[in-house]
Amino acid sequence: MSDVLKSSQERSRKRKQLLAQTLGLSSVDELKIALGNNDLSNGSNLSSTSFGANASVVHNNQRSQEADDVTVSKKTPGEIIYRDSSTFLKGTQSSNPHNDYCQHFVDTGQRPQNFIRDVGLADRFEEYPKLRELIRLKDKLIQDTASAPMYLKADLKSLDLKTLGTKFDVILIEPPLEEYARAAPSVATVGGAPRVFWNWDEILNLDVGEIAAHRSFVFLWCGSSEGLDMGRNCLKKWGFRRCEDICWIRTNINKPGHSKQLEPKAVFQRTKEHCLMGIKGTVRRSTDGDFIHANVDIDLIISEEDEFGSFEKPIEIFHIIEHFCLGRRRLHLFGRDSSIRPGWLTVGPELTNSNFNAELYQTYFAEAPATGCTTRIESLRPKSPPANSKIIRGRGGRGFSRGRGRGR
Secondary structure, eight states: OOHHHHHHHHHHHHHHHHHHHHTTOSSGGGHHHHTTOTTOOSTTOOOTTOTTOOHHHHHHHHHHHHHHSOOOSSOOTTOOOOOSSTTOOOSTTOSOSOOOHHHHHHHHOOOGGGGOOSOSTTTTTTTOHHHHHHHHHHHHHHHHHOOOOEEEEOOTTTOOGGGGOOOEEEEEEOOOBHHHHHHOGGGOEETTEEOOOBOHHHHHTSOGGGGEEEEEEEEEEOOSSTHHHHHHHHHHHHTOEEEEEEEEEEEOSSSOSOOSOOOTTOSSOOOEEEEEEEEESOOOTTTOTTTBOOSSSOSEEEEEOOSTTOOOOOTHHHHHHHHHBOBOOEEEETOOGGGOOTTEEEEETTOSOOOOOHHHHHHTTSSOSBOOOOHHHHHHSOOOOOGGGOEEEOGGGOEEETTSOTTO
16 A cells, blocks of 8 residues: 555544544544445545545545535534535635535546636736737737748757857747656657657757847746756756746646646646746846837736647747737747747747748848837836836825935
């Protein structure tokens, strides 16, 4: 018997004892009668707090939930006793006293993030007409100024990135991490051929710093385990400072269930991934409006995960990048046919064709290296106050600007 199972059974035993004391029972055996459940078994119960436990744990856990979730000892006529999340309801107006999203996941496989509202690109700003107009205008400007999509099929382990001949404003890196192979070894092929996974030493050796412009940004997908630390090491070596962590929360509304992608010896299911953002050079939100538009999007993506075995990332990451950085020289490393996009140069070994021409690509940005901005966008977009307008608050709520007398 594994240590995890022994530990879970011991926690379950203690919880039953505590429940028996709470209900005023003399022994654990009387729980069967008090709860109206004659199928209670001591040997197969695990803790209900193991949110995201693997499938075998979930099946063994079902019976213990009936004992753990009941908060009354006697049933009066007309009274409803909730033993699980079968009557689970959304919102604070629920008649279910538990309303436990974690327990609902254990019972049904519906992840808690499935119940967050207005997460899609279409309805996110439904109640904010100015932000909705801002997004519409920016998307139109990005579409009008986007260069023709280019793509290059190449092995990034042998490709010299400097041969691309361009310094890029934005670099999106989507490496096939070994973490994905550990979580889902059955999908370690692509097109019938073995998929090549990269370890962090190989990612670290990518010459990203040499192709980054003097002020630029990098977005590195780093999984959800050791990549959070190793990704920071990569940014540091490439000459970037970590400035943001974009988190992708994966929903499973279309196919609820307990994920098959589990790390070895895992107790919890991971339902999120991280994309680290790094900055190179000096870029300030308050003064560099020609290059960045901050505060347009948030650092959270909530979207449905693809089918089992897919390594596709949410398309929203492209929208976040394009809304934020006005630079038009955009590079996507480890891209695929499905990620080819206007305004981007896509490079990766899984592409099926190439049309990249270095000289032609450079001509796209000779006259306009940035998308620019319109008067309407400038008036709508959220702005940070300029640095020289800081106010020092004094006693009584009055204040004065630096270098000026009080009250002026």
